[in-house]
Structures are given as C-alpha cells and as structure tokens.
Amino acid sequence: MALQAGQFVTRNGQDLYDPTTKTPLRFASFNTPELAYLDDPDRLVPLLYEQEDLLRSVSDFGGRVVRTYVLSVQTKGDGVYDNGGNSPPTKHIIKRRNNSTAPAGQVFDLNEPLMRGLDNALAAAGRMGIRIIFPFIDQWEWWGGCKQFVQLVDPALEQTAFFTEHRVVDQFKLLIQAVLNRNNTVNGLLYRDDPALLAWETGNELEYNKGRVPTAWTKDIAAHIKSIDKNHLVMDGSWQFGWDATVLDDPNIDMYSNHYYPGFMRTTTKTPQIGGIIALAGVMILGFLLLILVSCFSHRFRFLKKPTMYEHVYMESKARKRITMAAALVIIGGSIGGIAVLNRNNNQQSLYGDLAAEDAAIVASHNKVYIAGEFGLAPSAAMQSMLTTAVDQPSKGFAGALVWSLRGHSRNGGFYIHSESGEGYFSYHYPGFPSTGPGFPADDISTIKLVKQAARDMAAKTGYTIPAPTVPIPPSIIASVSTTQDLRFMGSATASSYEIQRADGANAPATANWQPVKTDFLDNITQNSTMFKDTTAKAGTTYSYRVRAKNDVGVSEFSNVVSLVG
Incomplete structure (x- = not known):
C-alpha cells in the first residue's frame, strides 16, 4: 500500500501508530545497509532494481520497517580530498568543492550522485509502504564517521570533539539541516515531508570516550531536528551505556534503541552468575587436585625430609581411599554441572532477549518507545530469544526488532553478500537459501523463517494485514x-x-x-x-x-x- 502525503508515523506514549494501515506499528524486520549505498565489494549507488528487490522482499514477509545505514564521510586519501577539486569520491559528505554552492561557512558538500541514491530509496519505499529509520552518522570508520567529520572541520581535533567542540557541532547541525530540507529529485518531496521516513536517528552506535554520549549534545541535536521537522520521530543513536533520566524524559526524543552482538556485554540482573561460575571453577580445581593426590601417590615424597601434609591421606586404608576418591569425583562432577547451568544462563547470546527486555522496561518507565535496532551474529536460538521477546512485548513500549542484515540481488547476477568481520556469520538473503555456496550462511533459511513468523505474530496482535504474496517479477x-x-x-x-x-x-x-x-x-x-x-x-x-x-x-x-x- 503506497504511502500518501501526510501519513506520518506518530507516537502516543509507548505506542507507535501507522495512519496508513490504521493499526499500531510493531515490526520484526531487517537492517538493509545497502538500500541507498553499496559498500561490498564496491562503493556504488544502487540501481533502482536493486533497491526495489530489497523492499519487495521486506514487503513480502510483512516487515513494515527497515533501517538503512549512515551517510558516508570523505576520508583523507579519498579522491581529491586535499585540494577541493571538482571530482568527489564516492562518499555522501565530502570536503567543500571549489565550485560549491553550499551556504557560506559550511565546510562540506553533499555528493549529489550519492544523495540521488537516497532519493530513489525513499521514493521506492513510499511506493511500497515501507518505513525507514535513518541514522545520520557513524561512530565507526567503516564508511567514514564522527572522526572523519571532525577532520573536515579541523584536522587537528580529536574524535571526541564531535560532541564537545562548538565548531563541529554547528557543522553537524548544518548537515542535518541540509538533509531535512533536501528536495527529493524523484518524488518532489522535502525529506522533512516524506512519510516514508519513520524516524531520524542521531547516529549509529554513538559513544563518548567509551561511555555515554554527553546529555547536552543529545538534547541539543534532538531539539535541532524537531525545530526543522515536526513531522517525524527522533530516535537516540547511542548504545551500550544506557541513558540518564534527563535524556529519557526529553520531549524531543521519541524512540531509543540498543544493539546486541556477542562482543557486547553490560551489567544485567544475571551478571552475578559470573561470580558463581568463578567460585565453582575454583572448587572443581580443588577436587581435581584431591583426586590426583589420592589416586597417584601411595607414599610420601621421598625428597622431603619430613612427611608431607598429605602423608596421612596416602597412608589411609583402601576403603577410606576409595571414599575420598568418590568424594573428589562428586565435587568435580557437581562443579562441572553447576558451571554448565550458570554458563548457559549467562551465555551472552541467550541473553539477547533478556537484555532487550531490561532496556525496553527502562524506556517504557519513561513512557517512550524502544526497539532493538540491531542484533545478530549469533545462533538461531539467540535470534529466536530476541524475536520471541519482541513479539511477547514484556514492556508495552517494545515496538520492534531489526536483524543485521539483509542483502539483495545484484545487477551482475546472484546476491550481494557480506562477511561480518571474521565472526563466521554472513548477511541474509530472502527467501532463504541452503548453504551451498560461499557467503550463504547455514542459518539463512532458519533466520528468515524466524523473522517471517515474528512479523506474522506481530501483525496478528496489532490487526495489521500483511499483503498477499504474489508471483515473482520476471528475471x-x-x-x-x-x-x-x-x-x-x-x-x-x-x-x-x-x-x-x-x-x-x-x-x-x-x-x-x-x-x-x-x-x-x-x-x-x-x-x-x-x-x-x-x-x-x-x-x-x-x-x-x-x-x-x-x-x-x-x-x-x-x-x-x-x-x-x-
């Protein structure tokens, strides 16, 4: 169902509402990082065919929402970085060109060919009734992020200046203003008036000195977005380190999220189990030592001039020796069993759902909306844990969960694939395929099925009707x-x-x-x-x-x- 002018998603306390379908908006879907910009294997603007391929897949299983990736930032060494020439590299945010028409004082330009890729993505999403969450900038350097943006302003500054240096903050505000006021070359809508956008996200996985983003920065940027665009929701783009009450109560911030991966851990209600594991491991080691001493030494060590502390043990009768060995085995077995139970309960991957439930409860207590913005790189059981939690909605404000990540068909035949930093996991491909070739994970089919079922369950709970599936378009x-x-x-x-x-x-x-x-x-x-x-x-x-x-x-x-x- 195509989105019509003015049909913006709204928030009422802990609930999102979709005026197009006249139903609450809850979703299980995917991140689609290549919807507007191809990064693997080459940095290219996607063809409309490639964008529509991804969106048709999401529409088919009833995903309703996708999250793109960020605007890429020019890096030193990209193209003609140093002389401001007129042939920019394939990044969205580039050093101001010599022939720039940007406002005076703005140190960057938006790369028009790449921005037209985003134009196409938004227009196609609107035609297919898909909503987009859009993060402005990345914490990391994969596509160029906060560090590279700071260097565009002043190469002498450190990355932390992104949040603290007024010159950098002012330039970031100019970037937001340029994006929100952009006129889409495909559908003629200003971005701030485009119903395909669900929310502006302040960034991707933002953090400050390995801790929380400064509260003043978050509030300032959220207020700036809302001062230009009162149609769309704003989502906080920080992660890992939680939020203080001032940020959670800010009237300009509607949504909050976190990302869940095997390398991500924070204190939870289950963290004390780690201490239990360590204690049981110590007991197990003592049990092993006792077993070795009892079973392997029948006399005292001859090189000692006086009896060892274990001499009485070694001289015990056979019956008492057997009893001691049995006790040692019981200690070892009990310790192993206890460690296994606690480790299973404390396994980070199995905690995806538990972690998200705790985050959602915190956000809901401030009458706001929560989503799991990214999760993945884990076995199907961990993925199911998250999706089941999102469907069951232990906290009313838990609106959705987005798997990382879905890649689509290529203009050159086959699919785009993406390896996740040596973690042994790859991108997913709809409608799910067997792992018979490189780049197609063993859990491709199972994960796709999990997301489809979660989307159906959420549709049933909200009264949303997933569009009837259709035959494929011709290849x-x-x-x-x-x-x-x-x-x-x-x-x-x-x-x-x-x-x-x-x-x-x-x-x-x-x-x-x-x-x-x-x-x-x-x-x-x-x-x-x-x-x-x-x-x-x-x-x-x-x-x-x-x-x-x-x-x-x-x-x-x-x-x-x-x-x-x-």
Whole structure:
C-alpha cells in the first residue's frame, strides 16, 4: 500500500501508530545497509532494481520497517580530498568543492550522485509502504564517521570533539539541516515531508570516550531536528551505556534503541552468575587436585625430609581411599554441572532477549518507545530469544526488532553478500537459501523463517494485514556478459528457484520448441560470479535462452530472450 502525503508515523506514549494501515506499528524486520549505498565489494549507488528487490522482499514477509545505514564521510586519501577539486569520491559528505554552492561557512558538500541514491530509496519505499529509520552518522570508520567529520572541520581535533567542540557541532547541525530540507529529485518531496521516513536517528552506535554520549549534545541535536521537522520521530543513536533520566524524559526524543552482538556485554540482573561460575571453577580445581593426590601417590615424597601434609591421606586404608576418591569425583562432577547451568544462563547470546527486555522496561518507565535496532551474529536460538521477546512485548513500549542484515540481488547476477568481520556469520538473503555456496550462511533459511513468523505474530496482535504474496517479477538475462557457459541473469525478489529454457536458433519466438535445461536452479551465488553452465550446448551452435522465476505462489512471466553461441 503506497504511502500518501501526510501519513506520518506518530507516537502516543509507548505506542507507535501507522495512519496508513490504521493499526499500531510493531515490526520484526531487517537492517538493509545497502538500500541507498553499496559498500561490498564496491562503493556504488544502487540501481533502482536493486533497491526495489530489497523492499519487495521486506514487503513480502510483512516487515513494515527497515533501517538503512549512515551517510558516508570523505576520508583523507579519498579522491581529491586535499585540494577541493571538482571530482568527489564516492562518499555522501565530502570536503567543500571549489565550485560549491553550499551556504557560506559550511565546510562540506553533499555528493549529489550519492544523495540521488537516497532519493530513489525513499521514493521506492513510499511506493511500497515501507518505513525507514535513518541514522545520520557513524561512530565507526567503516564508511567514514564522527572522526572523519571532525577532520573536515579541523584536522587537528580529536574524535571526541564531535560532541564537545562548538565548531563541529554547528557543522553537524548544518548537515542535518541540509538533509531535512533536501528536495527529493524523484518524488518532489522535502525529506522533512516524506512519510516514508519513520524516524531520524542521531547516529549509529554513538559513544563518548567509551561511555555515554554527553546529555547536552543529545538534547541539543534532538531539539535541532524537531525545530526543522515536526513531522517525524527522533530516535537516540547511542548504545551500550544506557541513558540518564534527563535524556529519557526529553520531549524531543521519541524512540531509543540498543544493539546486541556477542562482543557486547553490560551489567544485567544475571551478571552475578559470573561470580558463581568463578567460585565453582575454583572448587572443581580443588577436587581435581584431591583426586590426583589420592589416586597417584601411595607414599610420601621421598625428597622431603619430613612427611608431607598429605602423608596421612596416602597412608589411609583402601576403603577410606576409595571414599575420598568418590568424594573428589562428586565435587568435580557437581562443579562441572553447576558451571554448565550458570554458563548457559549467562551465555551472552541467550541473553539477547533478556537484555532487550531490561532496556525496553527502562524506556517504557519513561513512557517512550524502544526497539532493538540491531542484533545478530549469533545462533538461531539467540535470534529466536530476541524475536520471541519482541513479539511477547514484556514492556508495552517494545515496538520492534531489526536483524543485521539483509542483502539483495545484484545487477551482475546472484546476491550481494557480506562477511561480518571474521565472526563466521554472513548477511541474509530472502527467501532463504541452503548453504551451498560461499557467503550463504547455514542459518539463512532458519533466520528468515524466524523473522517471517515474528512479523506474522506481530501483525496478528496489532490487526495489521500483511499483503498477499504474489508471483515473482520476471528475471532479466544480462546479455552483455552471458555465454552458454555462464548464463547470468538478475534475479527476482521472493523467488525460491528458476527454470531455464533453451530453444534452437537465434531469437526463438514464444512458439518455438522451448525445452527446460534446468528446472530448479538456485541463484544463491555471490554477485558477479559464474551462474549457469549449459554443459549440453554444442560448440558453434546458436541457441536462444529464457528464464522464469518460481515461488510458493506460482511462476513468473519469462525473461527477455538472448541468443548465444555454444
């Protein structure tokens, strides 16, 4: 359902409300970091096909909301950083060009080609009824973040100046103003008037000296956003270190979030269990020592001139020795069992749901909305813990949970994939695929199923009707690079498999004798890799090829026809 002008998501205390569907807004969905900017393997503006592919996938399972990634920031060494030339690098926020038309005093420009990628993403989301959470800037340097923004203002300043130096804060406010007042080149709407935006997030995983973001900065930036844009919600972009009451009670901040990963831990109600684990480990070690001494030494150490403290133990009768050994084994076994139980309860991944529930309760106590803005890099059981908690909503204000991350089809065939920093986890791909190729995780199918079910459960609780699934759009064969030994095509959102057909001769019409050469082809292939090899094609013979996509609903129309020589 396309979003109409003025249909902004609103907050009433702990609840979000969607005026388009006339239902409370609760969601289980994904982060889509490449919706507006491709970063892996190349930094590119996505094609509209690639953006719509992601959004169709989210719409199919009823996700309702996605979270993009940040505006990238030019870094020293990017393009013509130092001389302000007119050929900017592929970053959103760039050093002011010599021919800039930006207001006087502004040290940066917005890179127009990349901003048009964001224009397309917002317009496509509006057409498909998907809401977007948009964080302005990153704490980290992956795409350029706070540190790089500070360097645009004054290279001599440290990263912490992002929150404390008035010159940097003023430039960040100018950035916010430029983005909110941008006129979308696709739909003609100012960003501040675009209903596809759910919330502006002050940043991604913001922190200050490995602690809380300064309260004054958060309040100042939230007030600045609201002074320009009263239509959209504002979400705090800090993480890990909680919030003070002043921030939680700020009338300009509507939503709060946290991110949950194996490397993230903070004090929780279960933290005392760590002490129990340490104590039991000590008891277990003592049990092992007792067992070794009793079972391995039948006489005292000869190199000592006087009896050891264990001499009486060694000289015990066989019966007492057996009793002591049994007691040692009981101590060891009990310690191991206790450690296993406490470790299971204290396992950070299993705590995803517990951690989020505690955060949500804190936010709800201040009558605000909470979401799990990112979570992942964990087994399916941990993912289910979070999604179950979000669905059950132990605190009324727990509005949604967003998995990291969903990647879509590529213009070069196959899917974009992303490895998560050596953690052994990869991005997910809809509608879920077996792990038969590099970049497709073993939990691809199971995680997609978990998110789909959570979205359905939330829809049932709120009265939202998930749009009926449809057959896939037709795939498109990439004629410019295809051969009989590498037939490449741009895949179809929601397609589970494809049928590839061949006919003799060039440009075969629909009435030709088309025959399937592959009936259940999976495109779970890394982008720009070899796709389908026609091993039965004869050298020097011309063939025509076409492809159609399949899912649980049915079969798509056929793709374009291409003629290839074997």
